[in-house]
Amino acid sequence: MPVDYSKWDALELSDDSDIEVHPNVDKRSFIRAKQAQIHQERAQRKHHIETLKYERIINDGLLTRIDALVNSLKAHSTSNSNEDAVVFQALIESSGNFTDDQPPPAPAGVHANVQDQPTYSKMMAALVDQVKQKVDETKPANRLEGYIKEAGEHKTHVLDLQQQLLTKLAELEKLEKNKITSESIHTGFDRSHVSKAASLAPVASQSTQVELLNAPKRSAATLNTSSTADSGNEADVEDAVPATSNIANDDYPHHATPLGTAFGRIPSADYRASLQYISQHPSVLHERETDGLLLQAFDAQTTSKPDVARNCVHQALLLQYCRALGQDGVALFFKRITTKDHNARKVFHDDVNATYARLRDRAVEMEREKAEEGAESGDVEQIQLHAVNPGQKIMINIPDASNPDEADARKVFETFPPGLQRALETGELDEVNKVLGRMGIEEAEEVVEKMGGSGMLSMEEGVIDATTEEGKQKIKDIEERARMPDDDEEMGEPGGVVEEMD
Numbered sequence: 001m002p003v004d005y006s007k008w009d010a011l012e013l014s015d016d017s018d019i020e021v022h023p024n025v026d027k028r029s030f031i032r033a034k035q036a037q038i039h040q041e042r043a044q045r046k047h048h049i050e051t052l053k054y055e056r057i058i059n060d061g062l063l064t065r066i067d068a069l070v071n072s073l074k075a076h077s078t079s080n081s082n083e084d085a086v087v088f089q090a091l092i093e094s095s096g097n098f099t100d101d102q103p104p105p106a107p108a109g110v111h112a113n114v115q116d117q118p119t120y121s122k123m124m125a126a127l128v129d130q131v132k133q134k135v136d137e138t139k140p141a142n143r144l145e146g147y148i149k150e151a152g153e154h155k156t157h158v159l160d161l162q163q164q165l166l167t168k169l170a171e172l173e174k175l176e177k178n179k180i181t182s183e184s185i186h187t188g189f190d191r192s193h194v195s196k197a198a199s200l201a202p203v204a205s206q207s208t209q210v211e212l213l214n215a216p217k218r219s220a221a222t223l224n225t226s227s228t229a230d231s232g233n234e235a236d237v238e239d240a241v242p243a244t245s246n247i248a249n250d251d252y253p254h255h256a257t258p259l260g261t262a263f264g265r266i267p268s269a270d271y272r273a274s275l276q277y278i279s280q281h282p283s284v285l286h287e288r289e290t291d292g293l294l295l296q297a298f299d300a301q302t303t304s305k306p307d308v309a310r311n312c313v314h315q316a317l318l319l320q321y322c323r324a325l326g327q328d329g330v331a332l333f334f335k336r337i338t339t340k341d342h343n344a345r346k347v348f349h350d351d352v353n354a355t356y357a358r359l360r361d362r363a364v365e366m367e368r369e370k371a372e373e374g375a376e377s378g379d380v381e382q383i384q385l386h387a388v389n390p391g392q393k394i395m396i397n398i399p400d401a402s403n404p405d406e407a408d409a410r411k412v413f414e415t416f417p418p419g420l421q422r423a424l425e426t427g428e429l430d431e432v433n434k435v436l437g438r439m440g441i442e443e444a445e446e447v448v449e450k451m452g453g454s455g456m457l458s459m460e461e462g463v464i465d466a467t468t469e470e471g472k473q474k475i476k477d478i479e480e481r482a483r484m485p486d487d488d489e490e491m492g493e494p495g496g497v498v499e500e501m502d
Contacts (some may be wrong), residue, residue, distance in 0.1 A: 010180045042181065045172055050107045052169045058103050059162050065124050066155045068094035073148045083143040084132075089338065091128055092275065095121055095331050101279055121279040127154055256292020259284050264293045268314035275334050278322070285323055285330075290316045294359070301363040313356045321348065382437045383444035385429055385457070395458045396427050409454035416447065424456065 021030045072090035095101070101119045111117070118126075131150040140146035256264065263284050266273050278284060297312035322329045336344035385394055399409035413421065423431040436444045451457050 010178060045176055047109055049169065049172050049176065051110050052165050052172070054104075054106055054110050056162060056165050056169070059158055059165075061100075061103060061120055062123055063155065063158055063162070065094050065120055066127070066151065066158065069124065069128075070148060070151050070155065073144065073151065077144055077148070083147065086144060087128060087132070087147055088272070089335070091124060092331055092334050092338070094124065095279065101282065119279065121276075127151075130154070255295060256289050260289030260292050261296065263289065263319075264296060264312045264315045266315065268311050271334060271338055274315070274318060275330070278330055285319055287323070290319045290323075293319070297356075298359055298363060301360055302367070306360070309359065310352075310356050313359065314352050317348070317352055317355060383439070383441060383448060384433045384436060385448065394429055396424055396429065396432065397456050397458060398425060398427075399454070399456070406455075409456065412450050412454040413456065415450075420447065424451075 021027050069090055072093045073087070076086045076090060101121050103117055103120065106114075106117065131147055131154065134150045135143055135146040138146060140149075259281055263274070263277055263281075266277060293312045293316035297309040297316065300306075300312060301309040318333070322333050325332045333344075336342050337348060339345075399406040399413050401407075401410050413424070416424070417435075420432070420435045423435045436447070439447065448457075
């Protein structure tokens with residue numbers, strides 16, 4: 001019986017002993033070069049195969065969306081609406097599920113020079129722009145039919161490209177299988193199973209405690225009351241900034257992330273911008289962002305910003321509706337909300353108005369409760385700055401960092417809380433008093449003493465208009481004060497501290 005040696009034809013040898021080379025060429029060097037060439041060609045072929053497979057996957061996803069776009073355009077062919085509006089509506093309907101908008105990640109080494117792989121929505125937007133440009137150039141009698149025709153040509157082009165990729169892929173795979181390599185050697189049947197006894201020891205629960213780097217300090221005298229501010233750190237809180245504006249970590253699960261905060265700034269009437277933002281950031285649909293936007297709406301309402309509050313409520317309910325409508329909720333919501341005279345528009349806007357009304361009423365109720373609690377708790381002692389003499393005015397001087405003579409005063413200024421620094425930089429005594437009012441008595445006295453000792457507070461004689469009744473009264477008060485003996489009344493120092501009862 002003859003022996004068949006054809007199965008060994010698939011072996012690719014680089015160190016055959018029968019190889020003959022030129023006498024001037026080293027045989028070992030030739031064999032090493034041959035080995036390097038074989039491995040390089042094999043790696044390039046494998047990389048080419050992976051690239052073709054990945055491109056076919058991307059094109060399959062794009063074809064599905066192009067088919068949906070063409071079918072949607074054909075469904076609206078009898079509509080009397082504006083062609084551009086119909087195209088935008090068809091683009092929304094063909095977007096599909098936005099959770100699948102991101103293409104699958106490329107294998108290692110494939111398209112390594114591409115920084116950010118565009119999403120399917122961006123690809124479709126670019127395709128629609130090309131179709132619109134072509135329609136504008138050809139100017140057909142029926143623009144909608146022109147859109148359908150150009151979109152169909154793009155589909156034909158992608159189908160031809162898929163066929164070319166399939167032919168090239170089959171050729172490379174056949175060439176790859178012609179040779180036996182170490183990668184084609186694998187274990188046929190092998191299995192191992194080890195039974196492990198279940199551990200009966202209970203797992204100790206671990207509690208996570210959040211430690212703040214700059215936690216506000218509280219004195220022992222003020223730990224039992226919440227009506228008095230006790231730290232200069234609280235003077236750094238600005239009344240106009242919502243409490244949720246700087247929340248950006250998972251320690252506050254009910255606050256919006258920066259992603260949700262940015263979505264809340266989109267105008268409620270700009271549905272195209274909202275759709276584009278959701279398609280680029282699908283994670284904004286998380287329930288946490290809805291709760292966070294409602295909290296921001298409440299904060300805005302309590303700070304007399306009703307327009308911001310209503311916009312946050314609208315965006316929060318928009319995300320909630322997209323989640324509630326199911327897997328294709330985003331496309332379904334924007335399709336209904338952008339359709340004129342659709343019943344869903346009325347339902348949604350009624351819900352927004354009702355939610356905002358409840359939020360507004362709750363904010364008013366809380367303000368009333370806060371005012372009642374303040375009246376019941378009594379007056380709170382505060383430190384405030386006022387000029388003792390009516391004709392004088394307290395001036396605020398900020399030390400110059402570039403002046404060597406004011407270096408010590410500048411160091412004192414930099415030790416103040418940031419909120420107090422900003423108030424001093426305004427030069428307004430009322431702003432400084434607001435910050436001092438949020439401090440404790442002892443701390444405010446210490447701050448005022450530092451400001452006076454470093455020359456940040458000075459007295460200036462004011463100009464009195466004697467032609468007015470108010471000016472005449474001030475001159476009279478000054479003359480009466482000058483006639484009074486010094487030992488009858490203890491005069492305050494310039495920039496003295498006057499305790500007031502609010």
